[in-house]
Amino acid sequence: MKVKVGLIGVFDMLKFKNLRRNRAEMIASAEAKPLPATDKVNELAKRLHPKAQYLKIAEIVQETHDAKSFILVPDTEAGTTVLAPFKAGSYINLRTELAGSVARRTYSLSSSPKEALEGKYRVTVKLKEGGFLSVWLHNEAKVGDKLTATEPGGHITHSGIRDCKHVVGLAGGSGITPFMSMAKAIDEGTEDFEMTLLYGARTEADLVFRADFDAIAARCPKVKVVYVLSEEKKEGFESGFISSELIKKYAGAEPYSIYVVGPGAMCDFLDRELPKLGLAQKYIRMERTEDVYDAGAAKDYTLTVHYRDETHTIPARSDETVLTAFERAGLAVNNKCRVGYCGFCRSRLIKGEYHANRYEQLRIADKQFHYFHPCCSYPMSDMEIEVYSR
Known part of the structure; x- marks a missing residue:
């Protein structure tokens, strides 16, 4: 059987045959300068x-x-x-x-x-x-x-693949801060989506960034802000809580995504209200700025912590998270979100009991092998814990 090799194929075979010689010649003819200590990809x-x-x-x-x-x-x-x-x-x-x-x-x-x-x-x-x-x-x-x-992180950010072009922001307390960043970015042109913000506060005096939001909304048609006061009734403000009916009033008919950032009580209330809107879960993102666990009368416990080849015995309270106990004892355990989402503080429970908030994002395998997130877990007994450092 004869195999026909075209002219191009012959050249390819010659290149392969002369590969070692050509490589040696290229190395010999190269400039005698050291390789850079780093490269652009690593720098970025x-x-x-x-x-x-x-x-x-x-x-x-x-x-x-x-x-x-x-x-x-x-x-x-x-x-x-x-x-x-x-x-x-x-x-x-x-x-x-x-x-x-x-x-x-x-x-x-x-x-x-x-x-x-x-x-x-x-x-x-x-x-x-x-x-x-x-x-x-x-x-x-x-x-x-x-x-x-740390480096910046978080999941309350707009994605053109996942989110609608219109975002309805629901903010309470210190949860207003990421929406200030979004409003500025939309106004400056670095983000391309429309935002309707429902900002809840107790009183008018509690509103943060009001002048900034008003100025942006006045010049940027993509940003609309509605103030909702829970303890005052004033002209120009909505009153009460941010409910499903209030969201429907301002969201409009076009498809929209919802971002929620606020304290635990607000998030718990919206957990009951948002299903009434009939949105798919992928269009709802929530971030709790704080989560209070009512443990009743505070009890004192002891934590045995295995961390960086050392064992520490430290005090803990039932009304504070395990992570807070670490920090009060001077243990610099890695963490980022502090509400059970990111997994940076992931540790292994050897023995003991704890209460975790229901928003903890724990994998099924982690549950099976007794891993937990100290940032959102409250001790219910003495505990022994293995902490991983990064």
Whole structure:
């Protein structure tokens, strides 16, 4: 049997035959300069996903009687020269040390993605009675103080593949911050969707960013804002709670997605209201800014924690999460979202009992092999835990 080889095939065979010789000649004729220490792909990856961002407070702005904004810029002396970019609606996890304890809390960015490219993040923090980090930020933090942050993350961000072109935002309390970022991004043209925002607060005095939202809504037809007051009745405001009927009133006839960001009580209420709208679950995204567990009278327990080749015995309370107990004891356990979504704090329960909030995003296999999320779990007995470091 004869095989016919065309002219092109002959050339291919000759190339293969002379491969070693050609490679040696190319190496010999190459410039005698060292290879670069890094490459553009790795540089981009490090900027998008830094292991840590070292920041300092450049400015503090009093927004309302109980809310302050903190303008954060790179701490170049510590090694951060540029800020990681983000999509509007993202959060960062801030860390500092207070009196020997590790204080870490998650705050949504109220700045726009464009501002990050200009070298600044903005986080807006409401004062929380008994709060670990918010009290320090409000009462003691000053310009020049340093903080460490994670890369931005979160799932309350717009996706052209998943979401409708129209988003109905439902915000309560400090949950307004990601929507400020979205409104700015839409106004600046870095995000391409329409947003109708229903912003709930107790009183008019509790509304954060009202002047900013009004200014954006006045000049940008893609942004509409409705204020809903639960404890006041005033002209120009809706009153009561954000219900399914109120959503229908302002959502319009076109398809829409819903983003919910607010405290646990608001999310629990909307869990009962949103099914009345008849939307597919993929069009509803929810992020709880805080979740309070009523454990009754607080009880004291002991946690035995295996962490980084050491065993620690630390106190815990039934009305605080296991993660909070870690931090009060000075254990810098990795975490980001602090509400059971991201899995960064995933640990293994060796023995003991706990209560987890019902929004914990735990895989079936994790449940089978006794993994849990300390950030949203409250001890119900003494516990022994294995914590993984990254």
